[in-house]
Amino acid sequence: xxxxxxxxxxxxxxxxxxxxxxxxxxxxxxxxxxxxxxxxxxxxxxxxxxxxxxxxxxxxxxxxxxxxxxxxxxxxxxxxxxxxxxxxxxxxxxxxxxxxxxxxxxxxxxxxxxxxxxxxxxxxxxxxxxxxxxxxxxxxxxxxxxxxxxxxxxxxxxxxxxxxxxxxxxxxxxxxxxxxxxxxxxxxxxxxxxxxxxxxxxxxxxxxxxxxxxxxxxxxxxxxxxxxxxxxxxxxxxxxxxxxxxxxxxxxxxxxxxxxxxxxxxxxxxxxxxxxxxxxxxxxxxxxxxxxxxxxxxxxxxxxxxxxxxxxxxxxxxxxxxxxxxxxxxxxxxxxxxxxxxxxxxxxxxxxxxxxxxxxxxxxxxxxxxxxxxxxxxxxxxxxxxxxxxxxxx
Numbered sequence: 189x190x191x192x193x194x195x196x197x198x199x200x201x202x203x204x205x206x207x208x209x210x211x212x213x214x215x216x217x218x219x220x221x222x223x224x225x226x227x228x229x230x231x232x233x234x235x236x237x238x239x240x241x242x243x244x245x246x247x248x249x250x251x252x253x254x255x256x257x258x259x260x261x262x263x264x265x266x267x268x269x270x271x272x273x274x275x276x277x278x279x280x281x282x283x284x285x286x287x288x289x290x291x292x293x294x295x296x297x298x299x300x301x302x303x304x305x306x307x308x309x310x311x312x313x314x315x316x317x318x319x320x321x322x323x324x325x326x327x328x329x330x331x332x333x334x335x336x337x338x339x340x341x342x343x344x345x346x347x348x349x350x351x352x353x354x355x356x357x358x359x360x361x362x363x364x365x366x367x368x369x370x371x372x373x374x375x376x377x378x379x380x381x382x383x384x385x386x387x388x389x390x391x392x393x394x395x396x397x398x399x400x401x402x403x404x405x406x407x408x409x410x411x412x413x414x415x416x417x418x419x420x421x422x423x424x425x426x427x428x429x430x431x432x433x434x435x436x437x438x439x440x441x442x443x444x445x446x447x448x449x450x451x452x453x454x455x456x457x458x459x460x461x462x463x464x465x466x467x468x469x470x471x472x473x474x475x476x477x478x479x480x481x482x483x484x485x486x487x488x489x490x491x492x493x494x495x496x497x498x499x500x501x502x503x504x505x506x507x508x509x510x511x512x513x514x515x516x517x518x519x520x521x522x523x524x525x526x527x528x529x530x531x532x533x534x535x536x537x538x539x540x541x542x543x544x545x546x547x548x549x550x551x552x553x554x555x556x557x558x559x560x561x562x563x564x565x566x567x568x569x570x571x572x573x574x575x576x577x578x579x580x581x582x
Contacts, residue, residue, distance in 0.1 A: 224552065226428045228556060235471060259468075293449055294445060298441065304325045305326055306355040311356070336501050364508070389404065389405050397505040425464075425474070431460065500512070532566065
């Protein structure tokens, strides 16, 4: 072809840095992957069985665009029981194809060309690209290790301009595991209300908060009407491949998101919706068991990393640790590349989560203790054998 037919804004998008290392690792033998954020648990059997049963009963047609009404009722009940937030399943809830689609729909529904959206980094890799694809301008605010990777109200306010439309928050956070407390969210909410902003709150890891119950910013006074709450079933119920999420928020925004969903996706998979219905009704015990296991793994990995000289704070939630590799003299990319090549351990370089992630790596502990133990031994050996790394003083 004599010319490119690709849209310029798509040509400028960079591939996911997470997938780069996942793909590299998949081509090697004997690799322990601490890269992709996916539970090692199989979806609970009762959820699988419920989806089978729905097929046997002939539920193979489209659902309503917004999702099965019974599922929206259960999501509404869950949000009320968990966060004391009341959402009308008729017009304030939308079932989506994963939380990622919910994020995309929300941004396309609220962002006009040139609108600025504040993104707290380090953060999930899709936020800024999704903002750009919606025609907006991502504005980065860096949460730092000095404050356990928690953003402050002052940082947010300093980034606000007349063009600011919204802010994206994620708590518990991917990749750092940081959990914003109720008091910290109150401070952020004051800034949001003062400047009449919208919050896109990614709460996909809310069930996986270990030391304190996760708080939704939508539960803070005056915030429900200016928050789009995003969540789903991938992480807490080990349903990543089922691709099922949801959004809750003000009626006008949910209607706008549903219109876009209507024309681009029609509805979320019917079989997956029936599985999610069972998960909400009878899946609490499975979530508790997985959460207990993740907490044990978190404690093990943080201790091992600190002992080998990679400074690592104790994350409050999700299933990631974000240790510093600054003392090694390598960039995040170099460290991850050499670790994969020399010891067959796959991690994600921190810079893919934003510039403030440089000097760190993300390790997922959503794998067995046996695998984690071996991965930590390999990393420790890598550090001891590598001349650029300074041994920690005792």
